[in-house]
Amino acid sequence: MIEQRKKDKWVIVVFHSLLLVLLLSFQRACCSFSSHSKQQKDKVTELPGQPNVSFAQYSGYVSVNKDSGRTLFYWFVEAVEDPASKPLVLWLNGGPGCSSIAYGLAEEVGPFRVNADGKSLYSNPYSWNQVANMLFLDSPVGVGFSYSNNSQDLLTNGDERTAKDSLAFLQKWFKRFPQYKGRELYLAGESYAGHYVPQLAQAIVQSRKLTGEKSINLKGYMVGNALTDDFHDHLGIFQFMWSSGLISDETYKLLNIFCDYQSFVHTSQFCETILDIASEELGNIDPYSIFTPPCTSNTTFPNKLLKRLHSVGHIGEKYDPCTAEHSTVYFNLPEVQKALHVDPAVAPSQWVTCSGLVNLNWKDSPRSVLNIYRELIQSGLRIWMFSGDTDAVIPVTSTRYSIDALKLPTVTPWHAWYHDGQVGGSTQVYKGLTFVTVRGAGHEVPLHKPKLARALIEAFLSGTPMPTLAGHDES
Numbered sequence: 001m002i003e004q005r006k007k008d009k010w011v012i013v014v015f016h017s018l019l020l021v022l023l024l025s026f027q028r029a030c031c032s033f034s035s036h037s038k039q040q041k042d043k044v045t046e047l048p049g050q051p052n053v054s055f056a057q058y059s060g061y062v063s064v065n066k067d068s069g070r071t072l073f074y075w076f077v078e079a080v081e082d083p084a085s086k087p088l089v090l091w092l093n094g095g096p097g098c099s100s101i102a103y104g105l106a107e108e109v110g111p112f113r114v115n116a117d118g119k120s121l122y123s124n125p126y127s128w129n130q131v132a133n134m135l136f137l138d139s140p141v142g143v144g145f146s147y148s149n150n151s152q153d154l155l156t157n158g159d160e161r162t163a164k165d166s167l168a169f170l171q172k173w174f175k176r177f178p179q180y181k182g183r184e185l186y187l188a189g190e191s192y193a194g195h196y197v198p199q200l201a202q203a204i205v206q207s208r209k210l211t212g213e214k215s216i217n218l219k220g221y222m223v224g225n226a227l228t229d230d231f232h233d234h235l236g237i238f239q240f241m242w243s244s245g246l247i248s249d250e251t252y253k254l255l256n257i258f259c260d261y262q263s264f265v266h267t268s269q270f271c272e273t274i275l276d277i278a279s280e281e282l283g284n285i286d287p288y289s290i291f292t293p294p295c296t297s298n299t300t301f302p303n304k305l306l307k308r309l310h311s312v313g314h315i316g317e318k319y320d321p322c323t324a325e326h327s328t329v330y331f332n333l334p335e336v337q338k339a340l341h342v343d344p345a346v347a348p349s350q351w352v353t354c355s356g357l358v359n360l361n362w363k364d365s366p367r368s369v370l371n372i373y374r375e376l377i378q379s380g381l382r383i384w385m386f387s388g389d390t391d392a393v394i395p396v397t398s399t400r401y402s403i404d405a406l407k408l409p410t411v412t413p414w415h416a417w418y419h420d421g422q423v424g425g426s427t428q429v430y431k432g433l434t435f436v437t438v439r440g441a442g443h444e445v446p447l448h449k450p451k452l453a454r455a456l457i458e459a460f461l462s463g464t465p466m467p468t469l470a471g472h473d474e475s
């Protein structure tokens, strides 16, 4: 009897341990399965009209604020070869209000570009996913496919919340893609992302200090034709327009009197008037790329961005200056949205490359981010600034004035860099910051000069200076 009870007890213990083991392994299976299954749900099998590719891509939503339902949309393309050994790069476009998918992915550094038929894609031979895993984020809410269930959110966007939401996005994205936890991360972007990128970098660095959490392994950032410091940017813009022969002496003087000290995003009426005069004097050129023809199709843009020279972050030209319009056709196709897992319940009635609503209702926009540069240079991040030298919107002169204001010691003096035996631009290495110009490129450097942009990202990611002629000959 006792024997029997002992045996029973033993059986029960064994049974319980077995149950525990089962439960534990089930739990483990469940949770890795849950991130795995979320990831798999986001997997893009094939886009309409897409060329054959070997890399994996994912797209979908990440909720960044449960209360108001703020949700950001991302598109992630893994590296073509050996994604497990390549760094992760988050790319951001500016505006404020422009989609990183419309610009960064579909006409700059992504694997695809949209054909003129608006129905099919072709491969970008200089896609940055040949050197990195590329994550594109539509930020903030109201941009691209990113949305909020509280419509008020679209009228209250600003720099501070954008950085917070983008940090929340990253924290959650790494949970969905645990295989990228701790991976070397770099931020990159252009134009108004000259605010987003350093601000997000700062938020990441501060959060890491606070929590000790190491999933987000930020190593550095790089910005191009980046809005950095309203005063120095203004000086550089007016000087560039004048010295390029685009505006009159009178307008140049008036701009310097009435606009130099203005906020870039919130401009006084008087400055606005003189900017309109300048815009008139420019004529029908593309200020984002002053030597290439503008898109002359009669499609009306959904907002004032085109009219206002002062808005940043969109449109550029290659040989086909109308790529943004092809994208507008393509990304509005229901079958394309379906392939990207866009939820019709929350999709915009009309997908636009830049949201005028977001742009015109922008709230906080500090006049300078140079203080963040000073802080982050101290923290040892790799920081690069580049500039296409035929852009009149945030020209090379602006960036030079901003860098000059940092008063950094020079490590390697100004010199030409080379690609394929030709001068690709100029570069100067400062203590804590590298500056690179890209010759003949407009506001969207990778659109106009894709080969040079590829040389740039390769140098940046490997932390080596831009190649010189000698370096080129040896290689």
Ligand SMILES: *[C@@H]1O[C@H](CO)[C@@H](O)[C@H](O)[C@H]1NC(C)=O
Pocket (backbone or CB within 6 Å): 052, 053, 054
């Ligand atoms: C696409 O690529 C795969 C893998 O390289 C190959 O097996 C397949 O035949 C290709 N399909 C087409 C239509 O080219």
Ligand SMILES: *[C@@H]1O[C@H](CO)[C@@H](O)[C@H](O)[C@H]1NC(C)=O
Pocket (backbone or CB within 6 Å): 063, 066, 068, 069, 070, 071, 149, 345, 346
């Ligand atoms: C927002 O509302 C839509 C439609 O009611 C719903 O499907 C979605 O889950 C909501 N999103 C969030 C983040 O609450």
Ligand SMILES: *[C@@H]1O[C@H](CO)[C@@H](O)[C@H](O)[C@H]1NC(C)=O
Pocket (backbone or CB within 6 Å): 297, 298, 299
């Ligand atoms: C202008 O737009 C109209 C209406 O969308 C279209 O029918 C027409 O072909 C366009 N013209 C040109 C020159 O693109």
